[in-house]
Amino acid sequence: MATDKQLAALARGRETLAKRAAERKATTEAPEQTFDSDTPGERQEAPGATQASPKASNPGGIDLGLVGRSLEQGLRGRKMVAPSCQVPVVVHGKTEWTTGPCQQQVKESPTLRYSWFKTCPHGPEFDEHGQAIPEERRPYYETDIYEKRTPVLGPRGEIKEWKQTEHYSARLRVVDVALAETIMSGRAVNYRLARGALPVSDFGLAPFCEAYGCMRQKTQQFKNGRFCSALHAKFVKARETGTMVPVGGFDTSWPMATSTQKRNEVLAAVEV
Numbered sequence: 001m002a003t004d005k006q007l008a009a010l011a012r013g014r015e016t017l018a019k020r021a022a023e024r025k026a027t028t029e030a031p032e033q034t035f036d037s038d039t040p041g042e043r044q045e046a047p048g049a050t051q052a053s054p055k056a057s058n059p060g061g062i063d064l065g066l067v068g069r070s071l072e073q074g075l076r077g078r079k080m081v082a083p084s085c086q087v088p089v090v091v092h093g094k095t096e097w098t099t100g101p102c103q104q105q106v107k108e109s110p111t112l113r114y115s116w117f118k119t120c121p122h123g124p125e126f127d128e129h130g131q132a133i134p135e136e137r138r139p140y141y142e143t144d145i146y147e148k149r150t151p152v153l154g155p156r157g158e159i160k161e162w163k164q165t166e167h168y169s170a171r172l173r174v175v176d177v178a179l180a181e182t183i184m185s186g187r188a189v190n191y192r193l194a195r196g197a198l199p200v201s202d203f204g205l206a207p208f209c210e211a212y213g214c215m216r217q218k219t220q221q222f223k224n225g226r227f228c229s230a231l232h233a234k235f236v237k238a239r240e241t242g243t244m245v246p247v248g249g250f251d252t253s254w255p256m257a258t259s260t261q262k263r264n265e266v267l268a269a270v271e272v
């Protein structure tokens with residue numbers, strides 16, 4: 001059984017990974033924007049945040065895209081959009097991003113951590129679709145300039161050369177905040193809110209799955225919340241009701257088939 005410290009450390013790690021995945025995915029293009037319109041190849045998923053695939057199933061009927069160590073912990077996660085003062089610097093001819101003056105000031109005057117984001121003008125002026133971003137919203141976006149290699153094909157379909165093109169993205173900084181009594185005594189959301197994070201609905205994003213570590217936005221209402229799948233609703237319900245779920249496949253102390261079979265049996269009995 002993991003200690004609270006380990007859980008908190010895991011949560012922090014997951015938060016970073018989810019953030020990185022979300023960096024490449026979140027936009028405010030449309031009111032009900034989902035991540036599914038991402039171009040293949042640009043996607044950099046956090047583990048456990050892979051897209052559901054109808055092919056990825058096992059004999060127990062569980063979609064393997066929906067399982068993974070962190071998801072099976074059954075934590076509830078609240079997705080929020082977090083601000084950060086970022087300014088560009090050119091290092092060896094390449095643009096990089098570094099913490100800007102507004103957040104630098106927080107080091108000298110710690111109370112500014114509760115207010116710097118209200119006046120910070122730093123962040124991209126336009127999103128990747130050329131839409132202007134209002135000044136007060138700019139710190140909530142992350143910018144990325146990345147190179148994409150596309151093959152140039154010859155007459156027989158062979159790769160003649162690779163073309164390098166620069167792409168620009170400015171996307172909302174979506175973070176996944178773990179909700180559990182064991183993590184920051186359950187105050188993680190308040191901690192984030194006090195430091196300027198906002199609900200994803202403020203930016204017109206479609207609701208995310210409430211399972212911590214899942215960034216899917218195709219969700220439906222279950223008795224215990226909005227989830228992408230009954231499976232994620234069950235993982236969360238099991239944890240919240242103290243039901244032990246064997247970790248399928250990943251638990252080396254069980255023979256894989258047995259562990260997966262046991263998990264499926266336990267989950268079948270969890271009502272959502």
Ligand SMILES: [Zn+2]
Nearest residue numbers: 085102120122
């Ligand atoms: Zn700033």
Ligand SMILES: [Zn+2]
Nearest residue numbers: 209214228232
């Ligand atoms: Zn989910």
